[in-house]
Amino acid sequence: MGSHLYSKLQALSSKIKQASVNGKWREVVSGYSEIQSAGIQFNDPFVFPIVFKACAKLSWLLQGFESYVSVGNSIADFYMKCGDLCSGLRAFDCMNSRDSVSWNVIVFGLLDHGFEEEGLWWFSKLRVWGFEPNVSTLVLVIHACRSLWFDGEKIHGYVIRSGFWRISSVQNSILCLYSEFDSLSARKLFDEMSERDVISWSVVIRSYVQSQEPVLGLELFKEMVREAKTEPDCVTVTSVLKACAVLDDIDVGRSVHGFSIRRGFDLVDVFVRNSLIDMYSKGYDADSAFRVFDETTCRNIVSWNSILAGFVYNQRYDEALEMFRLMKKEALEADEVTLVSLLQVCKFFEHPLPCKSIHGVIIRRGYESNEVALSSLMDAYTSCSLVDDARTVFDSMSYKDVVSCSTMISGLGRCGRSDEAISIFCQMRDKPNAITVISLLSACSVSAVLRTSKWAHGIAIRRGLAINDISVDTSIVDAYAKCGAIDIARRTFDQITEKSIVSWTVIISAYAINGLPDKALASFDEMKRDSYTPNAVTYLAALSACNHGGLVKKGLMIFRSMVEEDQKPSLQHYSCIVDMLSRAGEIDTAMELIKNLPEDVKAGASAWGAILSGCRNRLKSGIITSEVVAEVLELEPLCSSGYLLASSVFAAEKSWVDVAMMRRLVKERNVRVVAGYSMVLEGSIARKFLAGDKLNHSDSELNDVVQRLHRCMRLDDMVGPIN
Template sequence: MVEKRTSWLMLGLEQAMASLEEQARPLPSVEDLIFFVQNCRREKKQDIALRLHAYLHENGFETHPALGNRLISLLIEVGSVCHAQQVFDSLDLKDERSWNILITGHVKHGRLQVGLSLYEKMEKIASLNPSGYSYAALLKACAQLKDVERGCAIHAEIVRKGLLAGDAFIGSTLVDMYIKHGSLAKAQEVFNIMPTRSVVVWTTLIAGFVEQGRGEEALRYVEQMRREGITPDAVTFVCSLKACGCIGATDKVHILHAELVKQGLEGELLLGSTLVDVYAKCGLLEDAQGVFNKLEHTDMVAWTTLISGYVDAGFEEEALSCFERMQTQGFSPCQVTVLSGLRACIGIGSLLKGQEIHADIVRKGMEKDLFVGSALVDMYGKCFSLTDAQSVLNKLPARNVVSWTALISGYTEHGYGEQALYCFDKMEDEGISPCMITFVSVLKACGSIGAIEKGLEVHAEIGRKGLLETEVFIGSILVDMYAKCGLLFKAAEVFDHLPVRNAVSWTALIGGYVEHGGSEEALTRFEEMQRQHFVPAPATYVCSLKACTSEGFAIAGEEIHAEITSKGLEGELLIGNALIDLYVKCGLLLEAQDVFERLEARDVVTWTSLISGYAQRGKGEEAFRTLNKMIAEGVLPNLATFSSLLNACNHTGLVERSQMYLEALTNGYGFSPTLEHYSAMVDLLCRAGQVDKAAAMINRMPFCPGTVAWHSLLGACQKGHDFQRGRHAFENVIQLDERDFPAYTLMSNIHGNAASEQAIGVG
């Protein structure tokens, strides 16, 4: 027998199997076949295993318990669980080993419900007991299925049989099951009664707390584990670092990092990548880069972690630099890396780099991926390439609420409200339900173009979905939409019925009143807001100060200014600009100058407001000096600045200087003069008695002159008794507005002057 078995083994697996299949008689012994099955298990060849199963089945060996159990194990190991089940079903005698092998096999290969059903059948046979491995497999199945009820029942059975005290593996699996279900209290309960706890079970519990965002408790268990003499392994270190990241414990990260360096583990890929991730999440990008540079080997996970860290911290340029270095080192970006790269492009508004990444996406065949496609739509939308955004969306094989919302938001943000609403209708036609972000973008679009009917429809849809009760922000956007459309009564109605209000909703309503001339109502609401103990946001103060610029509210503005100062907000740029604008319009230039001097940072709006104030009060030299200081500080003038400068020239009759500024506007700063600039120049020339030049400028305007310019010329013609030119100016005014009564008065005076001159001439 030994000689026969040795010669059979010498043939090799394939030849031995072929020999078995060809040999009709005599049949090999059970012992020989068991030996052959064991050889098959070592090599794990599925085709040989299936041929052996067929041979044993045809020749009646399949039902033998010793051979059958080994065959079940072989078939499970090569992944043929269904054939293993067939062998089990045909066994004459199914012992504990048969049941346990098959239960663990089903679970191992993802047939979780089948494994649990088999366990329930086994439990009904009093003489059979599941093994520790079976219980562990069953608990894993419950964890994956999130079937905590059945898991608890198995737990109770384990306790009843006294297995928990003597089997650390079962205890560890129980802890893991409860953690995966989110039942940390039950996991702790099992953990606390375990007689022995390995580093694996400690780490399992610690990882559970980290996954639930309970970093402090996780770190306490790490310390307790060390006190009990258990040395952390690599996975424990990973969990500890993530726990530090959860709570921003940078000091503990540095301590763990030092320990890893001491143990020579800093360059290990898993630990190094985790360190990079945690440092990045804590905003310590230099440390993250330093760890990354010391990694012995890098992979896509490490690169992606570093790139995402830079993007999350707002260092988009560095992120894109890493993105390029990664590719030069031969790494091809995965989906997550590409998404981070596109976010970086959005952060710095780099359309060119976004197009390069898009081209790479197309080369790699990733453009059809819904996540990547949606990110591309978002990138193009935010980088003001809406045609490309629409094109990418059109090419997606499937679209979802994310991709549609990215396009709708892009159109809305760049002032294309009608296209945004068109896309919204198309999205709903495709049966895609809007999310809150979609509604926000659509309501903003309605507000921007005054689409009140669509706004009412969207409001009704929001109401049906119950979003006003659950999403505070959507109520604020609704108030803002109605206010921008001029329906202040509707804005107030929505606001008054909001279940929850905040500074944003109050500001939307106050801003709406200010925008439509309801300054008194705005200030009333501002006072009501404070009576109800809401803290105004900077934007609320800005709106309230704008309300005070109306005649008669300067005192209220000073009171708000005092409140702003008491809260230390006077130095904020937007608030400072609003205060300067208030004092300028109220003629309080000393107060405006005082606020100006206190600002830590100033922009073109700040400087222009002060220049405008000097111009309005006829203080041309102060206006011009302020301009020079502004340019010296590196702030360039804009169109509004030049309007104020021309106004200053007008008040002081400085024709040559005004012409110099008009030329600088075009040739020095590359602006095209607006109607306001030309009208100011015409008025100045008329006041200076240079009517011919004024008329010539009106004729040279690249667009239709407005009533302001014609009025200036008409007034000059009255003073100069220029009947013909005055009549021409009058006719143009009447074409623009036939109810312009001041023009009729001026023309009547010109007629009177002409008649008087004619009478004197006759006399």
């Protein structure tokens, strides 16, 4: 503030205080009005109470008050700016004479305090009385229209007719209004603007990103830099980084990071740094994301949530937990976003107790209305086999949207409760989307009921998803394959117009699980002829087909081609090869492979279990050593399958002492033994045959079981083709 203005403010403040001492309340209000008219920033805490007292003393009862329009405007403005809207409106109503300032004070005050509908109503009255808004009021009116989804063309027309169009702040406000609804109209208006500032460029770039057109947003940013007339600011860079994150384009993101460093944005703006963390995380470069986070001195809760979500996104769950521990050490309180990331960690590690703890936090902090948090909680509960807890959360929700329903359907299907999943789908009030239908198809595949899968297929067709969404098409193929209807699965696959590597992988896997390895490998070769490059999952499906078909040479050849094509084999690939060799009786070769795995691959229980199983089948005494059994039991100490397999192998070798030892370990370690079962469909009833069930060996009962199985085996012949 200049010395002249400062001196004037001091003089007016002294005048107001002296008038208050003498009880001259008109002079108090008049002095405040002079301060407002001069445009001086007024923040004297000792003067405000005096002005309030003057307004109360006057109480709009003084004779001749109507002649003081400027005083009335000041009183109304004072109340509106202090948030006492009722008193401000009363002051306005008591004024017998009003001018354009009077109306603008009321409209601006209402809109500035978030009363959009009331403010627009007063704006319409302002126009009826023939007054014009000032620029500040008009900008707020346009903002209110944007918040209430009003027709942008009407207010745009008014701006042009009223002569405000040449003002840059008004132009940018109209541009923001269009950008909320139609990026094409926003770009058209942007191109018509003769003068564009940084706000204009930033609004249109952000509009493209929000409209899922990030490529156009990046092109406009490059045009902005090429023109070199307008310097991008932090807001521009934040929108561009978001576009890079959506596209997973880390190369362009690095360039933008360099640009922000040269401009000095990355050091001073926390929004830019948070956007950099998100961009690097979405680009699968968690190390760079952490470096940005580590160098950030002005961290906020968004910074912590971004790096936490980034580690989860990149499946680095241990580091995510470590970041949460550091977050607690910094005494930052977790919010809903933090809890959602933590639930993803719990889901991965299948830790039920932390899920319950997070549930308690959600209840205590009143996050139960947050649908994302509750959906994540249900997903974590079902992953931890706490299906009933997930169902309790779902049933407690007052409104079950499509996300929560899809989550519950998926979780129930994953836990084998397909009937409940289908029931929830039938009770949905919202229109199901592609994810919902995919979850439904997954539940149908778990039930292995062909009729139900056909019903779900029909729903996908009626919703227009069976043709337009390749993820849905692929799920339909998978559902039919898991129902054993491999011919229908193939016909559905052939109807997919735009195939992907995922759909090819599903049909290869479909043939493999249905005992048709030759057709699986034929599809694998057909896929490569059609110029599709197999990924790690595709190779695993092909290796699985070779494994179950006993095609050892073909399997080793495919594995070798995977390595030659720079596809790094994972533990699952090595385990499949070990299992294949063990099934074929190549126990020595399998043992040699498992002991010479790459340094970053550690053999799991499935690989060691495959060797045990192979030895049992081949009765190869001398191969079973304490080392093999110890590895299996150490890797999965609470899983019954390892103990049962070891016991079975020892029994085959007639080593009864070792069999007794395995049984003793099961009891000592309180291992819960889960029996295997087969499930077949007889008519509309699913019948389960549990391993170890005690049956009465009467001829009639055995015949009944055999007849039921035969009827089930003939079901496929009775089912007609899909419509």
